[in-house]
Amino acid sequence: MKFLLAAPGSRGDFQPMLALARGLRAAGHEATVAARPLYAPDAAAFEVPFVPLGRDADEFLRTQSGPNAIQAFLAQELQAQLDVLPALAAGADLVLGAGMAFAVRSAAEAAGVASLAVAYAPGLFMPSGRRSILLPEPLLLTLRAFHSKHGLPDVENLLAYAFAPERVLLAADAALVGPLGGVTLWAPPTGALLLEDPRPLDAGLEAFLAAGAPPVYIGFGSLTGSAPGLNEHLLREVVGAVGCRALLYTGTVPPGRQETNGQLFRIGHTSHAQLFARVAAVMHHGGAGTLAAAARAGVPQVVVPHAYDQPFWAERAHRLGIAPAPVPARGVDAPTLIAALRHALESPSIQAQARALATTLSPRNGVETVVKSLTLRPR
Known part of the structure; x- marks a missing residue:
């Protein structure tokens, strides 16, 4: 099988997906990771194919100022995903998105490919958690325009669409997460995705x-x-x-x-x-x-x-x-x-x-x- 793993976020989003890509490749599958350019050396060190996706948040915020900087960054990230991911998804059997991969489901559906969201905590798929996450309105408008262009169903709530529980894979230990309030996920919590690094400490x-x-x-x-x-x-x-x-x-x-x-x-x-x-x-x-x-x-x-x-x-x-x-x-x-x-x-x-x-x-x-x-x- 052929997998695309998108992790356009921090190292905490990228590293578990790198670990998963290694596991998939060890099992005989193809797996490519798409993430921020600064993580390319990490992927190379573990011989995992890598595609740059998005910008380094630190670099962006160093060149921007004011209360709208983060909103502008998120808007650019979403647009970059919508521009790049459909072509990357074409030919894959499954696309997985973690962290800030808000556009993975939309991009995969535009390419006619199945997708799953990878979560490391319940906040994104639990209604109570979503209420504490405020995304700029332009992000939803951008996503709706993409759906209209590609003949996809309209979206009313970005997080509810991108992280619908029935298509979420929770990569965390059940004992650490605790009760999920009756929410049914694509699969039970899997345990943390740990990158096994055999290299000795400095x-x-x-x-x-x-x-x-x-x-x-x-x-x-x-x-x-x-x-x-x-x-x-x-x-x-x-x-x-x-x-x-x-x-x-x-x-x-x-x-x-x-x-x-x-x-x-x-x-x-x-x-x-x-x-x-x-x-x-x-x-x-x-x-x-x-x-x-x-x-x-x-x-x-x-x-x-x-x-x-x-x-x-x-x-x-x-x-x-x-x-x-x-x-x-x-x-x-x-x-x-x-x-x-x-x-x-x-x-x-x-x-x-x-x-x-x-x-x-x-x-x-x-x-x-x-x-x-x-x-x-x-x-």
Whole structure:
């Protein structure tokens, strides 16, 4: 079979689809990933065919200003998908869209190809979650114009159309997601799509890990630097007050050029699966992939949600007993973070619950489950 996997979003959207593409190719199928150009080297490293789709959000926002910048970016993204995806979809047996792939269903139907939406959290397909997501009206108008041009049925609600539950594949662990309120999906939750990276950790990082007690990992994914108060100065204050060692994800330090400074060791993109098993706790933004990796590692978490589905995951981690109460990025301060990190590191109940939850999560990578579902089940 031939698959097109569209993931025009952040690394958290792209990396699971890269993992799925590898799994499909290992099973003898053709799979191409379409994502932001900056992820082309990642696809090449795993020998997965790649097609650029959309622009880098950081690049766009650096050149734009004002309250309409994000709306303009989303409008350009949708138009780019409608321009590019129909031709890419032609000849595929199935198109899958994740993250900001709002146009995948429309593009696939225009090409006469089946499609599914891949979700990493319930917000996009649950009515209660959709109400909290405000998309600019021009996006719906653009999509309706595309449908009219291609003779497709009209669309009244973009998210309800693109993420209709019966055509959603939820790539998350059922134990982490919790109850879905009776919503019926295309398939039961499959488990997280984990990218198995056999490459060893950087030598400098290995040396830092071996030099003392397990550190705390601190990283906020693609949102690093987006919360004004959540800067390195504040994080240094937190680490110093707690008295722990820490790994600080900067998003900019390339492999082989990490820099150490006292208790903090700066790192770039690193395999969470390998790293989290060797840390004392994980402080992060609440991205689905980061939370799943930390949960599987059985370590306590401190979740600092910024936006999107992150408040949902932050609350779930707290309810599951593997993290203190969420610490929202907006208005964050050192005393609150210090208290939360101390609680995560010193609470016997959080430590025990994190270890216990890890034993309940499926040891099997969700990729295997999805590959079987996609290739054996009629669509």
